[in-house]
Amino acid sequence: MKIAILPGDGIGPEIVDQAVKVLKALGEPFEMEFAPVGGAGYEAAGHPLPESTLKLAKEADAVLFGAVGDWKYDTLDRPLRPEQAILGLRKNLNLFANLRPAILYPELAGASTLKPEVVSGLDILIIRELTGDIYFGQPRGVRECPDGPFKGQREGFDTMRYAEGEIRRIAHVAFQAARKRNKRLTSVDKANVLETFQFWKDIMIDVHKEYPDVALDHMYVDNAAMQLVRAPKKFDVMVTGNMFGDILSDAAAMLTGSIGMLPSASLDANNKGLYEPSHGSAPDIAGKGIANPLATILSAAMMLRYSLGKAEQADRIEAAVKKVLTQGLRTADIFEDGCSKVGTSEMGDAVVNAL
Amino acid sequence: MKIAILPGDGIGPEIVDQAVKVLKALGEPFEMEFAPVGGAGYEAAGHPLPESTLKLAKEADAVLFGAVGDWKYDTLDRPLRPEQAILGLRKNLNLFANLRPAILYPELAGASTLKPEVVSGLDILIIRELTGDIYFGQPRGVRECPDGPFKGQREGFDTMRYAEGEIRRIAHVAFQAARKRNKRLTSVDKANVLETFQFWKDIMIDVHKEYPDVALDHMYVDNAAMQLVRAPKKFDVMVTGNMFGDILSDAAAMLTGSIGMLPSASLDANNKGLYEPSHGSAPDIAGKGIANPLATILSAAMMLRYSLGKAEQADRIEAAVKKVLTQGLRTADIFEDGCSKVGTSEMGDAVVNAL
Numbered sequence: 001m002k003i004a005i006l007p008g009d010g011i012g013p014e015i016v017d018q019a020v021k022v023l024k025a026l027g028e029p030f031e032m033e034f035a036p037v038g039g040a041g042y043e044a045a046g047h048p049l050p051e052s053t054l055k056l057a058k059e060a061d062a063v064l065f066g067a068v069g070d071w072k073y074d075t076l077d078r079p080l081r082p083e084q085a086i087l088g089l090r091k092n093l094n095l096f097a098n099l100r101p102a103i104l105y106p107e108l109a110g111a112s113t114l115k116p117e118v119v120s121g122l123d124i125l126i127i128r129e130l131t132g133d134i135y136f137g138q139p140r141g142v143r144e145c146p147d148g149p150f151k152g153q154r155e156g157f158d159t160m161r162y163a164e165g166e167i168r169r170i171a172h173v174a175f176q177a178a179r180k181r182n183k184r185l186t187s188v189d190k191a192n193v194l195e196t197f198q199f200w201k202d203i204m205i206d207v208h209k210e211y212p213d214v215a216l217d218h219m220y221v222d223n224a225a226m227q228l229v230r231a232p233k234k235f236d237v238m239v240t241g242n243m244f245g246d247i248l249s250d251a252a253a254m255l256t257g258s259i260g261m262l263p264s265a266s267l268d269a270n271n272k273g274l275y276e277p278s279h280g281s282a283p284d285i286a287g288k289g290i291a292n293p294l295a296t297i298l299s300a301a302m303m304l305r306y307s308l309g310k311a312e313q314a315d316r317i318e319a320a321v322k323k324v325l326t327q328g329l330r331t332a333d334i335f336e337d338g339c340s341k342v343g344t345s346e347m348g349d350a351v352v353n354a355l
Numbered sequence: 356m357k358i359a360i361l362p363g364d365g366i367g368p369e370i371v372d373q374a375v376k377v378l379k380a381l382g383e384p385f386e387m388e389f390a391p392v393g394g395a396g397y398e399a400a401g402h403p404l405p406e407s408t409l410k411l412a413k414e415a416d417a418v419l420f421g422a423v424g425d426w427k428y429d430t431l432d433r434p435l436r437p438e439q440a441i442l443g444l445r446k447n448l449n450l451f452a453n454l455r456p457a458i459l460y461p462e463l464a465g466a467s468t469l470k471p472e473v474v475s476g477l478d479i480l481i482i483r484e485l486t487g488d489i490y491f492g493q494p495r496g497v498r499e500c501p502d503g504p505f506k507g508q509r510e511g512f513d514t515m516r517y518a519e520g521e522i523r524r525i526a527h528v529a530f531q532a533a534r535k536r537n538k539r540l541t542s543v544d545k546a547n548v549l550e551t552f553q554f555w556k557d558i559m560i561d562v563h564k565e566y567p568d569v570a571l572d573h574m575y576v577d578n579a580a581m582q583l584v585r586a587p588k589k590f591d592v593m594v595t596g597n598m599f600g601d602i603l604s605d606a607a608a609m610l611t612g613s614i615g616m617l618p619s620a621s622l623d624a625n626n627k628g629l630y631e632p633s634h635g636s637a638p639d640i641a642g643k644g645i646a647n648p649l650a651t652i653l654s655a656a657m658m659l660r661y662s663l664g665k666a667e668q669a670d671r672i673e674a675a676v677k678k679v680l681t682q683g684l685r686t687a688d689i690f691e692d693g694c695s696k697v698g699t700s701e702m703g704d705a706v707v708n709a710l
C-alpha cells in the first residue's frame with residue numbers, strides 16, 4: 001500500500017515526521033513517498049500543487065497532509081497561494097466528505113475556554129461537504145452590477161449551489177456515521193433564507209427514509225453556532241455544506257481548547273482519503289520543535305481505519321496517544337502545571353514507545 | 356416623533372409591553388402606533404408583513420420590534436412565514452447596518468458557558484451588513500444543473516454579491532463606530548475562497564485610508580468563529596457581510612450566556628432604524644410572564660440614542676437596567692442563587708422605578 005506524504009509548510013514537516021515515525025513503528029509494509037505542497041510546492045515547482053504532487057496523490061491509496069501557508073506567500077496571486085493546494089486536492093481527488101471529530105480528552109478538560117461541565121466528555125462528529133457549495137460554484141468574479149440601486153458599479157459575486165446527487169451522497173455518509181454512533185444526526189441549513197439549503201433540507205428528509213433508526217433534526221446555521229457554545233454535548237453527528245461546515249467545524253474544534261489534538265479525514269466515494277490535522281501551519285512556531293504532533297498522528301490513525309483497512313493498528317495508535325496523555329506528557333499548547341513539557345519529537349517518540 | 360411598535364409573536368407582545376412602559380415613563384411626547392407583524396400579521400391580514408404595517412414602519416421615525424415566529428407557521432409557504440417580515444422590513448426600509456453589541460454585564464458573568472476570565476468585561480460590537488449578500492442576490496432557485504458530473508439533475512442555487520457602494524457604506528459605519536470606541540476594527544471575510552469577499556477586503560482597505568486613526572485587520576470567517584471562542588475580548592468592532600454576520604453575531608451573543616440582555620439596531624443611511632432584541636420569539640414560554648424584557652428595553656434605549664436624538668434618555672434607561680441588576684433582580688433565564696426571581700412585568704416595573 002502506498003501513502004503519499006505531503007508535509008507542506010510551517011510546522012507541517014516536523015509534525016508529519018512524527019506521524020511517519022509512528023507509522024513506521026507499526027511494522028506494516030507501507031510504501032511512503034514524499035512530495036512538496038503549498039508554499040513548498042511553489043518553491044519547488046512554481047505552483048502550490050505541482051503536477052507531480054497531484055499525480056502521486058492520485059496514485060496513492062491515501063494521502064497524509066501536514067499543513068500549508070505562510071505570511072510570505074500572502075502577496076502572491078490567489079491561484080498561487082498555498083491554500084489553493086488544498087482546494088485543488090479536494091476537487092481533483094473528489095474528496096467530498098470531510099469528517100472532523102471534536103473530542104475533548106478528559107486529561108485536557110482544563111484547556112478549554114468553556115466551563116468543564118459544558119465540555120467534559122465532548123465527542124461530536126462534524127461532517128462537512130467538501131467539493132460543492134459556494135467554494136466551487138460558477139459563475140464567480142468581479143463584474144458590473146447589472147441592476148438595482150448600485151447598477152453600473154463593480155460588484156464581487158459567487159454562486160452557491162448543490163445538486164441533488166451531491167447532497168444525497170453526503171447524506172448517506174452522515175446517516176451511516178450516525179448509525180455507528182448515537183444515532184442522532186443534525187442537518188444544519190439556512191432553509192429560511194437560501195434556496196440551496198431549502199433544497200438541501202428536502203433531500204436530507206428524503207434520504208432519512210432509508211435510515212429510520214437514526215433520528216434526524218434540522219437546525220439553522222446561526223442557531224447551530226449558538227448551540228455549539230451553549231450546549232455542545234447535545235450534538236452527536238452534524239452534517240452541513242462546505243461553507244457552513246468550514247465555520248462550524250472550526251468553532252467546534254476550538255471548544256475543546258486543544259485543536260492541536262484534532263485529526264480530520266477527507267474521503268471520496270471509495271474511502272480513499274486525505275488526512276490532516278485540523279489546525280494550521282503555525283509559521284510563528286515553525287522549526288522550533290515545540291508543535292504538537294498528536295493531531296497528525298491521530299490523522300494517520302484515521303487513515304489506517306478508513307483508507308487502509310487497518311482498524312486494529314488505528315486502535316493501537318489511539319490507545320498510545322491516550323497513554324502518553326495519561327503519563328502527563330504535554331506539548332506547550334496543551335501544557336498545564338503538574339505535567340511534563342515535551343517537544344515535538346519527544347512526543348512522537350513517546351507515542352512510539354507507548355504503542 | 357412617531358414610533359411604530361411591532362410586537363410580533365411568541366414572547367414579543369409581553370416584552371414589547373415592558374419597553375413601551377419604560378418609554379412612557381420618560382415623559383417625552385412620543386406618538387406610538389401598534390401594528391401586527393410575523394405570524395400576527397398573517398393572522399390579521401394574511402401576510403407576515405401587511406401593507407398597513409409596512410406603511411406605518413415607513414412613516415415612523417423609528418420601529419420597535421419584538422420577535423416573530425412560531426412552530427405553527429412552519430408549514431406555510433416560505434413567502435408567508437413570519438421571518439419574511441424581518442427580511443421585508445430590512446429591504447424596504449433600507450436598513451443596511453445592523454449593530455449588535457455583545458456585552459457581558461459583570462453581574463451576569465456566571466451565566467456564560469465560558470470561563471469568567473475569558474468573558475468577564477466582554478464588550479464587542481458586531482456590525483453586520485443587512486440588505487445585501489446571498490440573502491437577496493439574484494438569480495436563485497431550483498433549476499436543472501447545467502454542467503459537471505451532476506448535469507441534468509436538479510440543483511438548488513443562490514447568488515452571493517456585494518456592490519462597491521454597498522461595501523463602502525457599511526465600511527464607513529464600521530470605521531465611525533470604531534472611532535467612538537477603542538479604534539480597532541476587524542473585517543471578517545473569506546477572501547481566500549470567495550470573489551465577493553476578496554472584493555470586500557479590497558474596498559475595506561481603500562476606505563481605511565480615510566480613517567488612519569483606526570487600526571484595521573482582516574480575519575477569515577472560520578478563524579473569527581474560533582477566536583470568538585478562544586479570546587473574544589481581543590475584539591473591539593467587527594464588521595462583516597450579511598451571511599457571516601448572521602452566524603458570528605449569534606455566536607458572540609451566546610458567549611455572554613445572557614442573550615436575553617442583548618439589544619440590536621438596524622439602521623438606514625439617515626439613522627432611521629428598527630430596534631429589536633437579539634433573541635427570538637421563544638414560543639415555548641410565551642404568555643407565561645417569565646420572559647426577560649431587558650433586551651427589548653435596551654433596544655428602546657438604542658432607539659432613543661440613534662434614531663430619536665435622545666442620548667440622555669438612552670443613558671437613563673441603561674443606568675436603570677444596570678441598577679435593577681445590581682439590586683439582584685433576575686428573570687428566570689439569568690437567575691442565579693442569591694438573587695430575586697421576577698417575572699416579565701415586575702422586571703419592567705423595576706426598570707421604571709429605577710429611572
Ligand SMILES: CC(C)[C@H](C(=O)O)[C@@H](O)C(=O)O
Binds near residue numbers: 083086246547548577
Ligand atoms: C484554507 C481554506 C481554503 C480552507 C477552507 O476554507 O476550506 C480551510 O479553512 C479548511 O477548513 O480546510
Ligand SMILES: CC(C)[C@H](C(=O)O)[C@@H](O)C(=O)O
Binds near residue numbers: 192193438441442
Ligand atoms: C429569521 C432570519 C431570516 C434572520 C436572518 O437570518 O437574518 C435572523 O436569523 C436574524 O439574524 O435576524
